[in-house]
Amino acid sequence: MIKVSPSVLASDFSCLSEEIKKIDNAGGDYIHLDVMDGVFVPNITFGAPVIKSLRKHSTSVFDVHLMIVDPKRYIKDFVDAGADIITFHYESCDNHDEVIDLIHSFGKKASMSIKPNTSAEVLRPFIDKLEMVLIMTVEPGYGGQKFIDKTLDSIKAVREMITETGKDIELEVDGGIYAENVHLPINAGADVIVAGSAFFKSDDPEKTIKALRGL
Ligand code: DX5
Ligand code: ZN
Numbered sequence: 719m720i721k722v723s724p725s726v727l728a729s730d731f732s733c734l735s736e737e738i739k740k741i742d743n744a745g746g747d748y749i750h751l752d753v754m755d756g757v758f759v760p761n762i763t764f765g766a767p768v769i770k771s772l773r774k775h776s777t778s779v780f781d782v783h784l785m786i787v788d789p790k791r792y793i794k795d796f797v798d799a800g801a802d803i804i805t806f807h808y809e810s811c812d813n814h815d816e817v818i819d820l821i822h823s824f825g826k827k828a829s830m831s832i833k834p835n836t837s838a839e840v841l842r843p844f845i846d847k848l849e850m851v852l853i854m855t856v857e858p859g860y861g862g863q864k865f866i867d868k869t870l871d872s873i874k875a876v877r878e879m880i881t882e883t884g885k886d887i888e889l890e891v892d893g894g895i896y897a898e899n900v901h902l903p904i905n906a907g908a909d910v911i912v913a914g915s916a917f918f919k920s921d922d923p924e925k926t927i928k929a930l931r932g933l
Contacts, residue, residue, distance in 0.1 A: 720931040721910045723748035723781045723890065727763065727861045728914035734768070735775040737918070744923035748781035748803070750892070750912045753796075755786040758810050759859035766795040773800030783831070783892065783912075785858045786810065790817045797824040805829035805852045805890075808840050818847050829890070833858060834866045838875040845879050848887055850910070855903065856893030861914040865894030870906045877907025897929035904932045 724746045729737035741749050751769055756762040769780065782801040786792065789806035790813055796804055804821050808830055811817060821828040829850035830841060834857060841851060853872050856863040873891060880887045890910035891903040900911060911930050920926040 720904060720908075721747035721888070722917075722927050722930045723750040723910055723912045724917035724927075725750040725752055725783075725861065725892070725912050725914035726918075727752045728918040731764075734772055738772055738776050738778075740923060741917070742776055742778055744917075745927050746778070746917070748779040748910070749776060750781045750783060750914075751801075752914075753782060753784050753786060754859065758787045758807065759785045761859045766792065766799040769796065769801065770799035779803060781805070781890075781910075781912075783852065784810075790820060793817065793820045794824070797821075797826055801826060803827040803829055803850055805831050805850065807831045807833070807858070809833055809836060814844055815847075818844065822847075829888075831858075831892075832872065834869050834872075838872040838879070841876060842879060845876075845887065846883055846885070850888040850890055851876050851880070852890040852892055852912075853908070854893055855891050855895065858893075863894050865899055865902070867902070870902060873903055873906035873908055880907075895930070897926060900930050900932055 724741045754761045754763040779802045781803045783805045818828045827849035831852035833854050855869045888910050891908040892912035896916040
């Protein structure tokens with residue numbers, strides 16, 4: 719079944735512990751935590767201390783999306799904070815293998831992400847070592863943007879790459895996804911849907927989760 723990973727970026731930061739409970743109560747699979755450093759992306763959100771303080775409020779999988787330069791420097795901090803899956807950006811460093819190996823050395827799942835204009839081919843040398851790939855379907859940095867249709871080609875290309883490995887690698891998509899358009903990334907091969915605005919602006923979060931599963 720398709721998994722849904724609601725992003726707290728669209729939630730009320732003044733009561734984050736309550737907001738992540740909403741995700742758990744509505745049946746979300748993962749909790750998507752967007753870390754932005756104001757350098758790799760123009761926006762700044764929160765770091766490991768905030769994630770650590772949330773860890774005691776949920777037993778769900780923490781799906782941490784790092785939009786930061788030099789991610790290797792901070793992997794241990796996010797592991798210590800309670801991250802389960804750590805996504806870093808292909809564009810954010812040149813020591814990809816070291817970052818993946820470091821995440822694995824802590825027994826955590828490694829995921830690599832590409833921005834909409836980056837070719838999916840850059841993932842090929844690493845795909846075998848990853849537990850998840852994240853295709854950005856908007857430019858990273860802000861919630862509430864419009865889904866970029868051409869990213870569907872990257873989703874299809876990565877789905878083919880994953881099939882070739884014969885491994886059970888998750889394919890996550892992130893940005894501009896709502897009940898109305900979720901069929902596009904699902905039909906292209908995505909199996910984990912990130913949703914910020916769609917979830918936190920919904921009047922019926924449980925119904926929204928079901929809709930985002932394509933049901
Ligand atoms: C954007 C973040 C997304 C964001 C998605 O850089 O990576 O996770 O929260 O927000 P929506 O679903 O509102 O586009
Ligand atoms: Zn994200």
